Amino acid sequence: MSLSAKLKYKFMKDYGAPALMSLQGLKRRRSRPTPSAFGPPLESNARLKEILTRHYYLSRFVPGVKKVAWVTSGAPVELLRVFDFYTIYPENHSALVGAKKQGAEYCGIAEGDSFSQDLCSYARIDLGHMLSGKSPAGKLPKPDLLFCSNNICQTVLYWYKAISQELDIPLIHFDAPFVSDRQSEADIRYMAQQLQDMIPILEQVSGNVFYMSDLEAVLKRSQDSSRTWGNILKAMQAKPAPMTIFDAFGHLAPIVSLRGLPVAQDYYNILAEEIDDRVSKGIGAIRDEKYRLIWDNIAIWYKVRYLATFFAERKMNFVTATYTNAWAETIDHLNIKDPWNSMARTYGQIILNNNLKHRLGLMRRMIDDFSVDGMVMHSTRSCKPYSVGQYDLRKAISTSLNLPSVIIDADIADERVWSEQQIQTRLEAFCESLEDTNRG
Amino acid sequence: MYPFDAIVYLQRDDHYKRSDLEQRAQIDAMSINDTKDKVLKIPDRSDYLRDQRRSGQEIMGVLPALYPRELLWAFNILPAEIWDPPGEILLANVHLQASICPIVKRGLEFILKSPEIINSGYLFPHTCDSLQNLGTQVKDLIGVPVPVYTFYNPKGEFNKASKRYYSEILFNLQKTLEKSHGLLSQNQLKAACELGHKIDIRRQMLHAALMEDRFDLSNREYFQLIRAAEYMQGQDYLDLLNHVEINEQIGVAPRARLLVTGILPPGDDILNFLDESRVRIVSEDLLSGSRRIPIVEMDQPDDPMEYLVERFFLLPPCSTKAGGLDKRLQYLKKLIAKSRCHGVLFNTVKFCEPELFDQHFLIKSMKVMGLPVLNLETELQPGLSGQEKTRIEAFLEMLDEGVPV
Known part of the structure; x- marks a missing residue:
């Protein structure tokens, strides 16, 4: 670890990043007004932006100070926190690229290097970033370690294998057996053993020593943050709901990419307080919430604003989503006193690693708990674990609950897949059917 | 001379102990069938x-x-x-x-x-x-x-x-x-493992013979034979494998020698076209084929469960198991060297993510090695399209010009 790099990092952390935040604050005051269909925006948005900007900004000065790990969104990052890795989430970065409507450009770079267009767009964007060095976040530090788990998909493993090969850096993989029925004792033992076997490698790469007390402290923070996040989502049961799921897609970022750090917990405490305040005052995310909807699958990052406005103008609010719930759903399995086995239970049973019977039950409960009137399913080319089975899930839910629903075919971050006219027609038909059902 | 300089072998270089395999297979074959038919009858x-x-x-x-x-x-x-x-x-x-x-x-x-x-x-x-x-x-x-x-x-x-x-x-x-x-x-499990063991050995031997041009099956027949494992009873399949005559002499040199990799072999019409074009597939790295046969000859099953565990971990590198890319490349290099192939055919099933990720690295590496590569994408529909035919012909012409001596 070089002294000059360390000093530079400390200077940027203490002075550079705050200065940048101040500049951003000035810029924000000149931002465009909120469309009239929406209620007042969340004040926490500003803090969220600060946290994320700071995280990406500081990452530029990290090489030589801390070891950098690129991590998948479902990986048990708590273990890395113990070794003080600076973590970057390529999925989060790809979503950012998608939200900036630059997905096609980055995907095109990867495709130009002969990666198939049929691959996940998060992966193609990340590979496009690696090949070009481009990033809307300025610059991402190169990883010293890759850490992935196939509990969200097998794709991340193939993708990280490709990076590992390209950059010649170690890849730690947490193999999470898919829960076809229920987790077996063998599954738990296997995952718990893998976690423990990672320690010597992490010690070697990071140069730091493992202490169980550190892991316990990180797990506690992680659990607290996830529970707070879960409570924030639960608060959307209120009528009117204090935020939309499109807000939640953004506020999800800290629980995904800063989980286990104090900054995430602090942030969710602030957000929870604001949400509770809005609930107590009856402030809704949209001005006149008439219909309440559930969203299934990952966000369509380049169309979040379009979709939010489309539905808000029709007095429809997304009050829950299987996607945002994923970082809160299994956290009660975590037991600080039994870290290895309980991490196996927590990370092994997340929605995308669980069978469709489980997902159907979960969706039914959410529809009931959040007083949902209709369902929108995003079928995405990029995510097979989320999309394969959706047609039958829709049928099962629509039939048994008599719930209007629609499936739209798009992609999470590659805007070339979006067909506006076709999707708008489908959504308008859905809205009509929802209104008819409720009139009837 | 091969079209690349260095061939790195896997650590376990006893992939095919041919003399042992042949001896054992001959004993099996003798006990089953003394008068082999020239024509291979593969049940529908x-x-x-x-x-x-x-x-x-x-x-x-x-x-x-x-x-x-x-x-x-x-x-x-x-x-x-x-x-x-x-x-x-x-x-x-x-x-x-x-x-x-x-x-x-x-x-x-x-x-x-x-x-x-x-x-x-x-x-x-x-x-x-x-x-x-x-x-x-x-x-x-x-x-x-x-x-x-x-x-x-x-x-x-x-x-x-x-x-x-x-x-x-x-x-x-x-x-x-x-x-x-x-x-x-x-006892039943042990007997099943012993039968599987015999099949594996015979399959390893046939793959070795394929690489050395030592039998007369067409491309299409070869893959029909391999794919019969997907539905035949173990003993019936072993009998079928034992009917395949392995020649002592090396056969006539084909126009070009190809290695095929992917999930499934090319469709029958493509295989027929390759047969007509005197092109021989001399090795395969297919999930439906050799990726399900151990990379080395295993010992006779003693404890059947231990045998099955060992067998799984001795299967060749495969995209679906998601092991290291370099291991897979080294394995393919070994097949390329042993089979003396002139080019590699990637038979890609549309939307197959495991293969598509690996392929990027493998194709690039093979091109660096100077090995011609043809990537055919399939949706498993029958027939040979005009475009496919033109691409294969162009590929073969390229091989004609650069076939190493």
């Missing part, structure tokens, strides 16, 4: 399975790809593998998106037709995201009149934990099957 898949069913055989539909077939045999279950059933995809389109791979779609189409030959259930080994979800979709949402089983294959770089885990899930599968098929006899 549907006819064979219907006959089996009529005779009261328990048949389980098995989706791709890696599963302990010996365990099923020991329960007297015949695995009928479902890779690419022919016909139009109609029913499955109601359940699956357009961007789902045709193996998954054809598999579901087959299941939705409720085929009478499948009377013992379906087994979904864990292969990829799409097949993973298809298993739960069929079991939990669509519903079928027979039981649905799943089997997780460990992923990534293997270690002690994966070995122990595989052993435990094998045992769990055994216990699950015992509920419907009665207690498993260890």
Whole structure:
């Protein structure tokens, strides 16, 4: 670890990043007004932006100070926190690229290097970033370690294998057996053993020593943050709901990419307080919430604003989503006193690693708990674990609950897949059917 | 001279102990058949399975790809593998998106037709995201009149934990099957492993002979033979393999020698076209083929469960197991060297993510080695399109110009 790099990092952390935040604050005051269909925006948005900007900004000065790990969104990052890795989430970065409507450009770079267009767009964007060095976040530090788990998909493993090969850096993989029925004792033992076997490698790469007390402290923070996040989502049961799921897609970022750090917990405490305040005052995310909807699958990052406005103008609010719930759903399995086995239970049973019977039950409960009137399913080319089975899930839910629903075919971050006219027609038909059902 | 300088061999360089394999195979073959036919009679898949069913055989539909077939045999279950059933995809389109791979779609189409030959259930080994979800979709949402089983294959770089885990899930599968098929006899399992062992040895030997031009099967016949393993009883299949005559002499040199890699072999029309063009596929790295045969000759099964665990971890590198890319490349380099192939044909199933990720690195590496590569994408539809024909012809012309001496 070089002294000059360390000093530079400390200077940027203490002075550079705050200065940048101040500049951003000035810029924000000149931002465009909120469309009239929406209620007042969340004040926490500003803090969220600060946290994320700071995280990406500081990452530029990290090489030589801390070891950098690129991590998948479902990986048990708590273990890395113990070794003080600076973590970057390529999925989060790809979503950012998608939200900036630059997905096609980055995907095109990867495709130009002969990666198939049929691959996940998060992966193609990340590979496009690696090949070009481009990033809307300025610059991402190169990883010293890759850490992935196939509990969200097998794709991340193939993708990280490709990076590992390209950059010649170690890849730690947490193999999470898919829960076809229920987790077996063998599954738990296997995952718990893998976690423990990672320690010597992490010690070697990071140069730091493992202490169980550190892991316990990180797990506690992680659990607290996830529970707070879960409570924030639960608060959307209120009528009117204090935020939309499109807000939640953004506020999800800290629980995904800063989980286990104090900054995430602090942030969710602030957000929870604001949400509770809005609930107590009856402030809704949209001005006149008439219909309440559930969203299934990952966000369509380049169309979040379009979709939010489309539905808000029709007095429809997304009050829950299987996607945002994923970082809160299994956290009660975590037991600080039994870290290895309980991490196996927590990370092994997340929605995308669980069978469709489980997902159907979960969706039914959410529809009931959040007083949902209709369902929108995003079928995405990029995510097979989320999309394969959706047609039958829709049928099962629509039939048994008599719930209007629609499936739209798009992609999470590659805007070339979006067909506006076709999707708008489908959504308008859905809205009509929802209104008819409720009139009837 | 090969078109690249350095060939790095795998650590276990005893991949094919040919003399041992030949000797053992000859003994097996002698006991089965003294008068070999020149013409290989491979039973038709549907006819064979219907006959089996009529005779009261328990048949389980098995989706791709890696599963302990010996365990099923020991329960007297015949695995009928479902890779690419022919016909139009109609029913499955109601359940699956357009961007789902045709193996998954054809598999579901087959299941939705409720085929009478499948009377013992379906087994979904864990292969990829799409097949993973298809298993739960069929079991939990669509519903079928027979039981649905799943089997997780460990992923990534293997270690002690994966070995122990595989052993435990094998045992769990055994216990699950015992509920419907009665207690498993260890003698039966041992006998099944011994049969599987013989098949593996014969398959290894045939692959070695293929690489050395020592039998007379056409490309199409060879893959029909390999794929008969997907539906035949173990003993019938071993008999069939033993009917294949391996020549002492090396055959006539073909126009060009190809290695094919991917999930499935090219369709019959492409294979016929290659036959007509005097092009020989001299080695294969297919998930439906040699990736399911151990990389080295295994010892005779003593403890059958230990044998099955060992066998799984001795299978060649495969995209669906998600091991290191470099290991896979080294393995392919070895096949390339042994088979003296002039080019590599990537037979790519549309939307197959595991293969598509690996392919990028492999194709680039092969090009660096100076090895011509042809990448054909298939949706498993029959026929040979004009475009495919033109691309193959252009590839062959390129090989004609650069075939090494």
